[in-house]
Amino acid sequence: MSTETILAPHTKSATTATAAWTPYEHSALAQKFRPVFQRIADTALARERNRQLPFEPITWLKEAGFGAVRVxxxxxxxxxSIPQLFQLLIELAEADSNVPQALRGHFAFVEDRLNAPPGAARDVWLHRFVKGELVGNAWSEVGAVxxxxxxxxxSQKDGRWVANGRKFxxxxxxxxxxxxxxxxxxxxxxxxxxxxxxxxPGVxxxxxxxxxxxxxxxxxTSVYENAHIDDENVFPFETRFKYQTAFYQLFHLATLAGIGRAIERDVGHEVRNRQRIYSNGNAQHVSQDAQILQVAGEISALAYTAEATALRATLPAQRAYEARLHGDEAAERQANIDAEIESAQGQIVVSELVLRAGSDLFNALGASAASTSKSLDRHWRNARTVSSHNPVVYKARIVGDWSVNGTEPPYVWQIGGGPGRKS
Known part of the structure; x- marks a missing residue:
């Protein structure tokens, strides 16, 4: 799918808000970052083989101003805009699907600050983002919680806030x-x-x-032992931006869509360059084999649909953001519902599409495609891992309950130890 085509929502209020924030055209944004994305793609396989954390790629993105793209x-x-951000993240996920997920917490915090009341406190954070400072995520806990x-x-210690705890x-x-x-x-x-x-030292x-x-x-794991926190950096949870859960899920959709694009890319490369053929095949070169071309075409269609769905699902979050800017509570509430439902609908389908593409990849190639030197299995493994976050089976139920009964979706959910099964 072309990444030049996603657009602002088609509403009068959306048009007004978009103009007020003067976003660049997506093509201009994309051209700025594509050389960095290519550099990341060129080094992704080596990181996968060696399980090397992407410190360098994230530094390249910081230097290019990627962390401030929503500012x-x-x-x-x-x-x-939010759709433009996720278009860029899909391209980044095609280069290396680990990197956008590593930035998920950063962009969620940026979004929260963008939704905060205008003023000096918010401007401090916008300035930090523009300087290249990044924010990580530490919400989930494991164990007996x-x-x-x-x-x-x-808690307060010596007149200032400190944090103590352990996150996974x-x-x-x-x-x-x-x-x-x-x-x-x-x-x-x-x-x-x-x-x-x-x-x-407390972190x-x-x-x-x-x-x-x-x-x-x-x-x-991250561990906090009397880690200092400035007073102005403690935020009541109820002030968190309302479409946050949908926003987090859009990251999974973008990552999956990028993996789909990477699968299509790698199938094309491998088929074009493969020299060995089977005697029971259909052509003198595998790139002319009608059955292999059919597999490649099906994978292309799966990747296209995954990306189109992921981008469509970003539009309600943009509407929710703009409705908040305009103080339109009714429009904001409906947009938040739509953001939850559409991000869930997308994941239900896109997870299956990309997992299928990651498996069908091997139908287009021979046994040599299973070589660990190629790491082609990483696409399926990565998609399966992303799809395991926030189980899709629950999303399907929530969407069904909305579709049938008009039950408003939950906006926040948690995970932790249950009371156990009664014997």
Whole structure:
């Protein structure tokens, strides 16, 4: 699918808000970053083979201003809309699907600050993003933490806030200057998020994520021992931007769509360059074999549909953002519902499409495609891992309940220990 074509939502209020934020055309944004994306693609296979974390690629993106692409132009950023951001992330995921996932927490925190009231406090963060500072994610906990609870606490010590706790799935935090930490206040049990600087001894990061896919996203353990937090960087959880869950899910859609594009790319390369043929095949060169071309065409269609779906699903989040800017509560509520439902609908379908493409890839090639030197299996492994986040089976039920009964979808969900099965 062409990445020059996604567009602002077709509403009067959307047009007004888009003009106010003066976004560049997507092609201009994309041309700025595509040389970096290509550089990342050229080095991705070596990182996969060696399980090498992408510190260099993320530095290249920082230097190019990618982390500030959503920041308004008047503040020194790229002025991109949400659809434009995710178009770029799909291209980045095609280059290396680990990198956009590592930036997921950063862009969610950027989005939260963009939704904050205008003023000096917000401008401080916009300036940090433009300088290249990145934010990681530390929300999930494992172990004995019960569903609905959070073990990480912030409390007052010597007149300032400190954080103590342990997080897993701290995606991207190992690359970041700050961590977007989900915690609970010790004094009143209120849930908060806190921006914690990683440049202090109280924050320790571990590269201990052991998944079979998405192996270099920096999704391991982070530990907080009296980590200092400035007062202005403690945010009540109820002020979090309302379409946050949908926004997080759009990252999975973009990553899957990028993997689909990478599968199509690699099938084309391998088929064009393969010299060996089978005696029971259909042509003197595999690139002319009608059955192999059929497989390649089907993979192309799967990748196209995955990308088209992923991009379509970004539009309600853009509407939600613009409705908030305009103070239109009714439009904002409906857009938030649409964002949840459409991101879920997309994942239900796109997960299957890209997993199928990752498996069909091997139908177009011989046994040599299973060589670990090619790492072609990484596409299926990565897609399977991304698709395992926030289980698709629950999304299907939620979408069905909305479709049949008009039940509003949940906007926040948690994971933790349950009470157990009664014997």
């Amino acid at each position: 308004p132009v008047e503040h020194g950023g790229g002025g991109a 019960a569903i609905g609870d959070v073990g990480t606490r912030i 799935y701290s995606t991207g935090s190992i690359f970041a200057d700050w961590v977007d930490l989900y915690a609970r206040r010790a004094d009143n049990d209120a849930d908060v998020t806190a921006a914690v600087s990683t440049h202090q 320790v990061q571990h590269d201990d994520w052991d998944g079979f896919g998405q192996r270099t996203t920096g999704s391991g």
